[in-house]
Amino acid sequence: MKMLINVAESVVADALRGMAAAHPELIVDVEHRLIVRRNAPVAGKVGLVSGGGSGHEPLHGGFVGRGMLDAACPGEVFTSPVPDQMVRAAAAVDSGAGVLFIVKNYTGDVLNFDMAAELAEDEGVQIAKVLVNDDVAVLDSLYTAGRRGTGATLFVEKLAGALAEEGAPLERVEALARRVNESSRSFGVALSACTTPAKGSPTFDLPAGELELGVGIHGEPGRERRGMMTSGEIADVVVDAVVEDLRPDAPVIALVNGMGGTPLLELYGFNAEVHRALAERKVPVARTLVGNYVTSLDMAGCSVTLCQVDEELLRLWDAPVSTPGLRWGC
Template identity: 55%
Template sequence: MKKLINDPKNVVDEAVAGFEAAHGDIVTVSHDPIYIARKDAPVAGKVAIVSGGGSGHEPLHGGFVGYGMLDAAVPGPVFTSPTPDPILAATKAVDSGAGVLHIVKNYTGDVLNFETAADLAAADGVEVRTVVIDDDVAVKDSLYTAGRRGVAGTVLVEKIAGAAAERGDDLDAVAAVAEKVNGQVRTMGVALTPCVVPHAGEPSFTLADDEIEIGIGIHGEPGRERIKLAPADEIVDRLLKPVLEDLPFASGDKVLLLVNGMGGTPQVELYVVFRHAAEVLAGKGIEVTRSLVGNYVTSLEMQGVSISVLKLDDELTELWDAPVQTAALRWGR
């Protein structure tokens, strides 16, 4: 194992400290319990949005804390949910009295711990709504979930719901927007290589040099099938087919196309993927009106890619375009 770390037990603490040092203009950090908050939180009269989950998926979630997106993010140990205590602390710290939306990826630990924190917050007089993200079409149930997994579509939910909160929508309306995005986004991923969890010191799964895993999860969970390495266009076709069939998407739809790297994939390869994905969509009469390419929901150093397609309407497009200022997404400000 070759990693730029010190003691594996301190990876998350040291990474969060580094994040604080690099982005102190937009965030503040609580170290005990650990969470990252928007620097000007709580924002008077604004619905707060809190997300979080296991570390190792950066820039998710801390990289999306700031104006127009998250009010707080709670990092757990690598690939492990944070406990209810820091979730509760973050929720209370950013609540302005307008209520708090929890955006939770559909993994059993995350769902249970956020639910417990929401119950405790309610007992303290904080109104909480929860939206569970389950955009992955690869498998219905996995090692980590009951139902579909929450993967790269989480970024789109956080951005669009964050914009709704920033413009002054109330808690019910912000939750409704988040549910709408989750209902209209579908994702499928592929792994070319495994990743190594620091405290484990060995790959989370094995792939032969000529094998890839279609439908992989962001923790290295098995997908739909293991196949021989193929040209990029063939892999894109395999990923897009179930994505487009699931909603289903149709000719005349306008969409946001997200090509997300899993942490170890060069940008040049991500754009090769985006090129063909856009061609396939155009061939079906589906217009890509917004796009995002890069590493946004990763799996440590895994080489691979996921493709997300979000069906847009005028409101969702306006909210996507709204200003945002975070470490990982910035435009319009």
């Protein structure tokens, strides 16, 4: 496989150096693997910290900035960051109003964020934690006990980030983040496997002419493999899985997400089919976001995340955000 890298061992460090050069509004600590908004800590504001294995960009480092995260901790590719990173992040963004850890439900992330919370609290930082577990495809996976955390992470970071930007207290920001997670469901589809820099070849075997329904963002197996389907057929399967579990009785925000190797031409066409499928199931769509936001390196495929919303959540969604990966209203 051809990759635009120097050596596999320096991929994350090289990416962080490039991010620092492109985004002077961020503080990028390459040595300690930390990305922090430059004006942190913001007086009186709850700090939001997330992180996870690299390879899912722009999640999480690309969502650091006004209206979303205050800091992100990138691990090695598909590997959890270590507690020391999270403790440093909490200290860097704590204004005295407390820090919320947003954690995707993967075993390494959960264990390390739990340990970091204890260490940070020993240093006098008030910590709250929210677990994101929105993937309806499977109950348990190679990386998880329970449902995986996927596209809803973006919704939690954006909506809780907007509320924190308004100066809401930690308890309220935490409660809203939990509500967003509970109101969100996701389902992913792989058309090809991803390739990690260390391995240099596809991480799993997906024969030509087949797709994986319910795949995880690390290439974990999903519900089943089928022969290749049309965009409309895939949309029906995905929307059925999400709507059946979420059972929305209010409008939704729809995230039509690429896995990293799917061009926007295809994603917008797929979005049309998702909207068609939702309309047929009488699910109103209040907002839509299309693009590569929660990726899996070079995997071809897509995921759909729906978040049921009310007026407050819509207001927070529309609130200004200024990050490398998400920007409007500024």
